Amino acid sequence: MTAARTLLEKLWERHVVEEDETGRALLYIDRHLVYEVTSPQAFEGLRLAGRKPWRSDTVLATADHNVPTVWSERSGGVDGISDPLSRIQVRKLGSNCEEFDINEFRLQDRRQGIIHVIGPEQGATLPGMTVVAGDSHTSTHGAFAALAFGVGTSEVEHVLATQCLSMQRMKPMLVKVEGDLRPGVTAKDLILHIIGRIGTAGGTGYAIEFAGSTIRDLSMEGRMTLCNMAIEAGARVGLVAVDRKTIDYLEGRPFAPEGKQWAAAVEYWKTLKTDDGAVFDRTIEVDASALQPMVSWGTSPEMVVPIDEVVPDPSNEADPVRRAGMERALAYMGLRAGMRISDIAPDKVFIGSCTNARIEDLRLAAKVVKGRHVSNSIVQALVVPGSGLVKEQAEAEGLDRIFIEAGFEWREPGCSMCLGMNSDRLGDGERCASTSNRNFEGRQGAGGRTHLVSPVVAAATAIAGHFADDHHFDVRE
Amino acid sequence: MEPFISLDGLVAPLDRSNVDTDAILPKQFMKSIARTGFGPNLFDELRYLDRGEPGQDVSKRPLNRDFMLNQPRYAGASILLTRHNFGCGSSREHAPWALHDYGFRALIAPSFADIFYGNCFKNGMLPIVLPENIVDELFQAVYRAPGYRLIIDLALQRVSNPAGDTWEFEIEAARKDSLLKGLDDIGITFSKAEIIRNYEALRKQQEPWLFPGGA
Numbered sequence: 136m137t138a139a140r141t142l143l144e145k146l147w148e149r150h151v152v153e154e155d156e157t158g159r160a161l162l163y164i165d166r167h168l169v170y171e172v173t174s175p176q177a178f179e180g181l182r183l184a185g186r187k188p189w190r191s192d193t194v195l196a197t198a199d200h201n202v203p204t205v206w207s208e209r210s211g212g213v214d215g216i217s218d219p220l221s222r223i224q225v226r227k228l229g230s231n232c233e234e235f236d237i238n239e240f241r242l243q244d245r246r247q248g249i250i251h252v253i254g255p256e257q258g259a260t261l262p263g264m265t266v267v268a269g270d271s272h273t274s275t276h277g278a279f280a281a282l283a284f285g286v287g288t289s290e291v292e293h294v295l296a297t298q299c300l301s302m303q304r305m306k307p308m309l310v311k312v313e314g315d316l317r318p319g320v321t322a323k324d325l326i327l328h329i330i331g332r333i334g335t336a337g338g339t340g341y342a343i344e345f346a347g348s349t350i351r352d353l354s355m356e357g358r359m360t361l362c363n364m365a366i367e368a369g370a371r372v373g374l375v376a377v378d379r380k381t382i383d384y385l386e387g388r389p390f391a392p393e394g395k396q397w398a399a400a401v402e403y404w405k406t407l408k409t410d411d412g413a414v415f416d417r418t419i420e421v422d423a424s425a426l427q428p429m430v431s432w433g434t435s436p437e438m439v440v441p442i443d444e445v446v447p448d449p450s451n452e453a454d455p456v457r458r459a460g461m462e463r464a465l466a467y468m469g470l471r472a473g474m475r476i477s478d479i480a481p482d483k484v485f486i487g488s489c490t491n492a493r494i495e496d497l498r499l500a501a502k503v504v505k506g507r508h509v510s511n512s513i514v515q516a517l518v519v520p521g522s523g524l525v526k527e528q529a530e531a532e533g534l535d536r537i538f539i540e541a542g543f544e545w546r547e548p549g550c551s552m553c554l555g556m557n558s559d560r561l562g563d564g565e566r567c568a569s570t571s572n573r574n575f576e577g578r579q580g581a582g583g584r585t586h587l588v589s590p591v592v593a594a595a596t597a598i599a600g601h602f603a604d605d606h607h608f609d610v611r612e
Numbered sequence: 613m614e615p616f617i618s619l620d621g622l623v624a625p626l627d628r629s630n631v632d633t634d635a636i637l638p639k640q641f642m643k644s645i646a647r648t649g650f651g652p653n654l655f656d657e658l659r660y661l662d663r664g665e666p667g668q669d670v671s672k673r674p675l676n677r678d679f680m681l682n683q684p685r686y687a688g689a690s691i692l693l694t695r696h697n698f699g700c701g702s703s704r705e706h707a708p709w710a711l712h713d714y715g716f717r718a719l720i721a722p723s724f725a726d727i728f729y730g731n732c733f734k735n736g737m738l739p740i741v742l743p744e745n746i747v748d749e750l751f752q753a754v755y756r757a758p759g760y761r762l763i764i765d766l767a768l769q770r771v772s773n774p775a776g777d778t779w780e781f782e783i784e785a786a787r788k789d790s791l792l793k794g795l796d797d798i799g800i801t802f803s804k805a806e807i808i809r810n811y812e813a814l815r816k817q818q819e820p821w822l823f824p825g826g827a
Contacts, residue, residue: 152811159786163811165822175645220643220666227645271703271727285727287705289734297801299808335630336697339726371726392821400821435630456629456695556639575632581663
């Protein structure tokens with residue numbers, strides 16, 4: 136009988152090509168997602184060394200970070216992109232994929248979207264895989280019990296050239312979540328709570344496995360939201376074990392196996408869970424039933440409070456470096472200690488990103504918005520679906536009409552205002568309720584002020600004109 | 613890859629924790645398809661008073677005189693001293709490229725974010741983890757003494773100052789070896805092609821659905 140192993144250990148050991156006594160391994164990579172920003176230098180490296188991709192059939196590419204989301208600009212394809220630098224980058228991805236025989240979803244392909252949305256949507260992300268991309272939110276794919284993590288451009292090139300990476304083992308950490316989430320409280324609130332509790336470096340060196348009754352009750356979309364932000368807790372990897380929901384989600388997807396292979400795959404995938412008695416290096420327990428909707432108040436994802444609370448006071452912080460960080464965050468955010476979160480009024484609302492732009496997110500937001508109107512104090516409210524297929528699905532359900540009639544702009548898929556590499560940005564001093572993942576200074580535009588929230592809170596805030604959840608909002612009406 | 617063996621360099625202090633990759637190099641500069649030329653935009657939003665855009669002549673931009681890199685005493689610094697969780701956020705290698713392009717060759721902090729830490733080694737740059745109390749001491753020393761330098765010896769895993777104080781640091785053996793020799797990581801893996809092919813043959817039996825093209 137073999138020793139009890141964690142899910143991380145099972146995935147790691149399956150992919151070791153060779154490993155030395157220190158735990159440094161040559162790890163085999165099954166799926167590589169490529170996009171326009173972190174790949175051109177890697178392809179150039181291949182060319183300079185006279186190399187080709189080891190297995191181009193493992194690579195799936197699309198442009199997402201830079202792409203315009205306004206139809207008038209988008210409808211012109213690559214040539215229609217007005218920013219010349221963005222146009223060059225997107226065009227370069229196209230020519231690199233052609234040169235190296237890589238499957239690319241082009242800009243006008245209905246399957247284009249944010250790589251972390253389209254991987255699972257296509258069934259290109261499967262349980263038991265190793266998945267990499269030159270983007271830290273690759274942790275998202277761990278929701279399918281895939282060992283998935285972000286890498287830099289040198290490693291993008293390394294994987295393209297050799298299908299492998301030289302890596303040191305991560306340590307397994309368990310976040311065990313029990314209890315029912317209250318209505319209006321989502322996976323986003325849960326992960327913001329966890330980051331607030333363990334800090335943005337709390338998961339450094341670890342792969343976090345999320346387990347417990349709450350996780351089993353989450354949809355695949357919710358699990359993706361959770362794993363997506365493992366990196367904001369410092370962990371490169373988030374993981375959830377395979378269960379019926381994982382398998383049901385994947386069945387029939389274009390890249391998923393079929394027939395006999397499907398049956399064999401499912402048999403194997405069912406083993407992708409932590410064995411009873413396996414040991415984690417660190418364990419955190421969370422009571423989900425006590426959670427409220429969360430809102431970030433500062434410039435780090437750990438700076439979060441429940442929506443009913445107030446902006447914290449730095450003078451209560453004993454550590455001088457942390458206190459200085461809090462003071463700087465308050466100054467940057469234009470907030471005062473002790474202000475009620477529900478008194479803060481954003482200028483813009485952004486519903487989108489690899490964290491919260493899947494169909495379930497849009498349904499949750501639309502439910503709050505339906506029959507209501509965006510507050511006059513909100514200058515812009517955007518909904519940016521995570522992929523062309525999410526957009527189609529939402530339109531088939533009439534969600535686009537709900538948003539448009541409420542005063543939201545309904546956009547084309549892409550990363551958009553999560554990081555503002557295209558023209559969807561915050562201006563200097565503008566405040567945003569955003570369903571994205573990072574609230575760093577300048578993240579959504581120089582001088583912009585980001586508050587991280589769930590799609591429910593973003594929608595309710597757009598209607599109310601100040602931070603609100605669906606409960607507050609119903610009371611107001 | 614460029615090797616790192618030892619360094620005798622001027623130290624610049626960035627007295628903040630959680631410095632993220634957006635702060636190290638704002639996203640608008642990631643539209644470049646080159647690996648070089650990011651140095652002038654390192655810490656762009658902290659360093660300049662106007663809004664930075666690609667293609668600007670940085671010599672004409674208004675400087676934030678309070679930011680340490682704009683103070684003459686830190687001109688030519690090659691060692692960055694900073695706080696916890698440096699390099700958190702995105703996986704963009706543009707962040708280490710910008711630090712390297714500016715002239716930094718070593719970074720000292722109580723902790724680094726994982727992906728950023730690994731990316732440094734790919735670019736011949738050494739991130740050194742020292743305990744927080746020692747980092748505190750170093751900050752005090754840098755503020756006290758203009759021209760404060762440190763000497764880093766990777767083979768000995770040692771940081772020292774000209775007065776003779778020394779501090780030892782930990783580093784994974786494989787990373788140390790790779791940096792000292794300036795090894796080509798991809799070339800090394802490529803030399804194991806046979807082992808990789810054997811592994812693939814095994815995986816193809818175990819999980820044939822991962823090899824739709826037949827590999």
